[in-house]
Amino acid sequence: MNDTATLEAPVAARAKPKVILCEGNEAAALGVALARPDMVAVYPITPQSSLVEHVAKLIADGRMDADIVDAEGEHSVLSVLQGGALAGARTYTATCGPGLAFMFEPYFRTSGMRLPIVMSIVTRDGITPQSVWGGHQDAMTVREVGWIQLYCETVQEVLDTTVMAFKIAEHHDVMLPVNICLDGNYLSYGASRVELPEQADVDAFLGDKDVNWHVALDPLRPMAVDPLTGGAGGKGPATFVRYRKGQCRGMQNALAVIEEVHADWARRIGRSFAPLVEEYRLDDAEFAIMTLGSMTGAAKDAVDEARAAGKAVGLIKLKTFSPFPVEALLKSLAKVRALGVVDRSVAFRWNCGPMFQETLGALYRLGRHVPATSFIGGLAGADLTVAHFHRVIADTEALLTGPAPTTPVWLNEND
Amino acid sequence: MGRAFNTIAFDASKCDGCGDCMIACAQAKTGTDDVARSRIQIVGRDQAFELALCRQCADPKCVTVCPAGALAKDGASGVIGWDESKCVDCLLCTIGCAYAGIALDEASGHVAKCDTCDGSPACVPACPHGALRYVTTAHIYNEVGDWEDLFAPGLAGCQGCNTELLMRHTLRRVGPDTVLATPPGCVPGMGSVGYNGATGTKVPVFHPLLTNTAAMLAGIKRQYKRVGREITALAIAGDGGASDVGFQSLSGAAERGEQMLFMVVDNEGYMNTGMQRSSCTPYGAWTSTTPVGESQRGKTQDAKNLPLIMVNHRCAYVATASTAFMEDLYAKLDRAIEASKSGFAYVHVYSPCTTGWRFPTQLNIEVARKAVETNFVMLWEYTPDTGLHFTHPVDDPLPVTEYLKAMGRFRHLDEAQIEHIQRKVVENARFVARLAEQGEAGVVA
Numbered sequence: 001m002n003d004t005a006t007l008e009a010p011v012a013a014r015a016k017p018k019v020i021l022c023e024g025n026e027a028a029a030l031g032v033a034l035a036r037p038d039m040v041a042v043y044p045i046t047p048q049s050s051l052v053e054h055v056a057k058l059i060a061d062g063r064m065d066a067d068i069v070d071a072e073g074e075h076s077v078l079s080v081l082q083g084g085a086l087a088g089a090r091t092y093t094a095t096c097g098p099g100l101a102f103m104f105e106p107y108f109r110t111s112g113m114r115l116p117i118v119m120s121i122v123t124r125d126g127i128t129p130q131s132v133w134g135g136h137q138d139a140m141t142v143r144e145v146g147w148i149q150l151y152c153e154t155v156q157e158v159l160d161t162t163v164m165a166f167k168i169a170e171h172h173d174v175m176l177p178v179n180i181c182l183d184g185n186y187l188s189y190g191a192s193r194v195e196l197p198e199q200a201d202v203d204a205f206l207g208d209k210d211v212n213w214h215v216a217l218d219p220l221r222p223m224a225v226d227p228l229t230g231g232a233g234g235k236g237p238a239t240f241v242r243y244r245k246g247q248c249r250g251m252q253n254a255l256a257v258i259e260e261v262h263a264d265w266a267r268r269i270g271r272s273f274a275p276l277v278e279e280y281r282l283d284d285a286e287f288a289i290m291t292l293g294s295m296t297g298a299a300k301d302a303v304d305e306a307r308a309a310g311k312a313v314g315l316i317k318l319k320t321f322s323p324f325p326v327e328a329l330l331k332s333l334a335k336v337r338a339l340g341v342v343d344r345s346v347a348f349r350w351n352c353g354p355m356f357q358e359t360l361g362a363l364y365r366l367g368r369h370v371p372a373t374s375f376i377g378g379l380a381g382a383d384l385t386v387a388h389f390h391r392v393i394a395d396t397e398a399l400l401t402g403p404a405p406t407t408p409v410w411l412n413e414n415d
Numbered sequence: 416m417g418r419a420f421n422t423i424a425f426d427a428s429k430c431d432g433c434g435d436c437m438i439a440c441a442q443a444k445t446g447t448d449d450v451a452r453s454r455i456q457i458v459g460r461d462q463a464f465e466l467a468l469c470r471q472c473a474d475p476k477c478v479t480v481c482p483a484g485a486l487a488k489d490g491a492s493g494v495i496g497w498d499e500s501k502c503v504d505c506l507l508c509t510i511g512c513a514y515a516g517i518a519l520d521e522a523s524g525h526v527a528k529c530d531t532c533d534g535s536p537a538c539v540p541a542c543p544h545g546a547l548r549y550v551t552t553a554h555i556y557n558e559v560g561d562w563e564d565l566f567a568p569g570l571a572g573c574q575g576c577n578t579e580l581l582m583r584h585t586l587r588r589v590g591p592d593t594v595l596a597t598p599p600g601c602v603p604g605m606g607s608v609g610y611n612g613a614t615g616t617k618v619p620v621f622h623p624l625l626t627n628t629a630a631m632l633a634g635i636k637r638q639y640k641r642v643g644r645e646i647t648a649l650a651i652a653g654d655g656g657a658s659d660v661g662f663q664s665l666s667g668a669a670e671r672g673e674q675m676l677f678m679v680v681d682n683e684g685y686m687n688t689g690m691q692r693s694s695c696t697p698y699g700a701w702t703s704t705t706p707v708g709e710s711q712r713g714k715t716q717d718a719k720n721l722p723l724i725m726v727n728h729r730c731a732y733v734a735t736a737s738t739a740f741m742e743d744l745y746a747k748l749d750r751a752i753e754a755s756k757s758g759f760a761y762v763h764v765y766s767p768c769t770t771g772w773r774f775p776t777q778l779n780i781e782v783a784r785k786a787v788e789t790n791f792v793m794l795w796e797y798t799p800d801t802g803l804h805f806t807h808p809v810d811d812p813l814p815v816t817e818y819l820k821a822m823g824r825f826r827h828l829d830e831a832q833i834e835h836i837q838r839k840v841v842e843n844a845r846f847v848a849r850l851a852e853q854g855e856a857g858v859v860a
Contacts, residue, residue, distance in 0.1 A: 038638060038641060039634065039637065039641075041634075067637050067638075067641055069633065069634070070671070071630065071671075072663060072666065072667030072670070073663060075627060075663070075664065076627060076629075076630035076664045077630075079623070079624070079626075079630035079664065080630045080631065080633050080634035081634055082627075082631055083630070083632060083633060083636075083637075084635070084637060084638045085634075086621070086631075086634075087635045087638035088638060088642070089638040089641070091634075105624055105627075216619070217619040217621055217635055218594075219591060219592045219593065219594065219618060219646055221619075222618055223619060224609045224614040224616060224619075224620050224621065225619070225620070225621035226608070226621055226622050227610060227611065227612055227613075228608065228622075229611050234611060235611040235612075236611055239611050
């Protein structure tokens with residue numbers, strides 16, 4: 001499977017990459033085309049629509065050889081792909097917000113059947129209040145359903161992660177579905193310079209697909225797929241536990257696989273991204289702010305300005321949100337004495353952001369108290385600017401000397 | 416495996432006692448018009464006729480009582496033959512037979528009986544009313560008895576389950592190159608997907624969700640088509656999962672012309688989960704969610720007519736069927752399988768539920784038959800080319816009470832409710848008949 005020649009070729013010696021200007025939705029579509037899925041199922045929804053339009057056009061133009069299913073709704077979109085995967089197909093779709101909510105029934109089941117389906121979530125805030133704009137509420141709402149979730153910062157990262165997602169999902173130690181989360185509006189419609197990998201390099205990177213070796217609907221090897229299990233008697237309880245434990249093990253295996261796949265991508269394609277947790281100016285920081293997705297660009301600018309003004313601030317960005325990279329995050333958290341976590345969604349039960357809530361869980365294992373504040377901003381398409389992050393930095397710095405607030409700071413409250 | 420045999424069947428409701436069959440028989444067997452010498456005898460009066468004719472019994476008493484070995488059942492044809500050279504004319508056989516199937520022919524001085532004219536009985540075409548048919552008894556048994564039962568060793572349906580019968584026959588017909596979807600309901604409930612890994616189903620089988628059967632099957636079929644493999648994508652779904660919560664994916668798959676055979680087993684409710692109402696439950700029926708009480712007596716809405724809705728999707732093939740008419744069902748299965756190779760085929764089978772409809776198990780097929788004979792259920796098929804036509808027209812239906820009275824779920828009905836049901840049966844029959852006329856008109860045009 002490995003192409004040694006490609007592996008050893010120094011990146012600089014390669015031909016100049018093809019560069020285009022495109023939006024995140026088109027970049028995702030191009031990434032899908034490079035991964036050569038057998039089957040794509042689509043149903044349009046804002047702000048995902050132009051993504052599936054690009055996929056449809058690539059197929060119509062003969063630039064992508066996939067069976068496209070224009071299903072009558074997101075529920076069937078994912079169901080068609082489940083059938084395809086059980087018959088051995090590499091599969092892809094994209095959705096968001098209400099579409100993801102409608103899809104929830106088969107969505108839950110996809111990870112249970114260990115089907116390596118790849119799906120972009122062009123993130124959108126949850127309704128109601130009615131809104132069609134970006135926010136992480138949709139993806140965060142399904143964070144406990146057994147899918148791997150990778151958040152992208154840039155349009156280039158969207159393209160590259162889309163391809164990598166297939167390799168992660170189909171890895172035999174993982175066999176779980178993957179969401180590539182790209183911020184609605186900011187990444188979906190944000191045009192940016194993008195380098196296109198060579199198809200041959202991507203082919204060598206992905207290798208042959210092997211999608212239904214573990215579970216199949218195939219008359220040549222007949223089996224009963226997903227029989228009734230559980231209950232209180234016989235083999236039921238133990239069988240159910242074995243399946244569930246396997247899912248959890250697959251999620252934990254994914255942490256190493258995600259790192260390995262990102263490293264392989266860097267070797268072959270010449271671009272690297274922090275696979276789990278990215279640190280920015282953290283090594284000598286006293287305190288840090290924590291970000292997710294496209295907001296990170298403005299946050300890094302704010303950190304640079306604050307550094308220039310003498311503040312010892314660094315930044316921690318999560319790329320992998322599910323599985324939650326506890327060990328990797330703890331290494332970063334160990335470097336700071338205060339933390340401000342910026343979420344683009346809310347955790348209703350805890351009156352804070354979901355990433356803040358989960359980070360508190362990780363902090364318990366640090367063995368030392370780190371005061372932290374939850375910041376909530378960028379809801380329903382609101383912009384998170386450098387000015388917003390200066391407030392985050394100031395409020396977080398205040399934790400070094402003063403008390404931590406018990407309620408979140410709502411960043412766009414007065415915008 | 417033993418074979419079943421050919422015989423002549425008699426429909427008393429079509430006989431007017433004209434005697435043409437007897438003349439034809441006498442001419443064929445004696446060269447005379449003497450109806451007394453006919454081996455088929457119509458007896459009775461006042462428009463109520465019966466038939467005296469050899470049944471070619473499997474356990475023939477005439478043969479048993481014959482002291483001379485003059486009567487014998489042919490192993491290949493099943494016909495009971497008489498050997499004049501051995502007969503001692505004792506006439507014991509005429510006493511042994513309960514059907515007056517063998518009698519003294521006074522002109523010849525010997526007994527005479529039907530020999531089915533070597534498989535081409537003269538009486539059958541002579542009947543001007545179609546009251547006589549030359550049929551293969553247990554035709555289905557002969558046809559499919561040797562085929563592999565792909566639900567083996569067993570299924571755990573209720574005693575006398577109609578759906579189990581249907582599933583077994585359907586899968587025998589469709590064969591092993593099949594992927595079978597059985598959404599939650601009685602079909603997997605009786606163990607087709609199994610419990611903790613034990614299943615008797617010999618083809619790949621799975622639980623879709625109640626909601627996404629047609630979508631999942633579409634994905635499976637498409638991928639095999641993509642890699643050049645021919646399989647039959649078969650769903651055996653309940654009426655609830657098809658007409659209620661699963662309807663969207665069903666409609667979507669039909670609209671896209673996904674290549675599959677979608678069979679709905681209509682037992683008119685959620686029988687597996689305790690007999691709750693579905694949109695296919697008929698008006699007036701008791702279910703556990705339309706109970707009979709002081710202020711409400713059974714379901715207050717009419718059933719959704721799902722097969723007609725599928726006709727309006729212009730599916731490649733749509734049919735209704737009943738296990739009381741197995742030859743009709745098999746013919747439709749054949750056409751549906753063929754249609755599913757290039758489009759969406761839909762077969763809606765009415766499947767009486769002995770447990771949920773509250774009737775004794777031995778009446779299962781009788782209830783299914785009465786549903787058809789009263790026009791409560793109509794058997795038809797549709798293709799876009801040929802339109803809709805009846806496969807078992809019932810021109811003179813029995814009153815619907817003949818169907819309703821067999822079942823506990825209708826026992827509480829008052830006169831107004833029965834009148835409502837009868838009115839709806841007539842209204843529905845007219846509606847479907849108009850579609851059938853349009854179909855014929857379309858073919859002519």
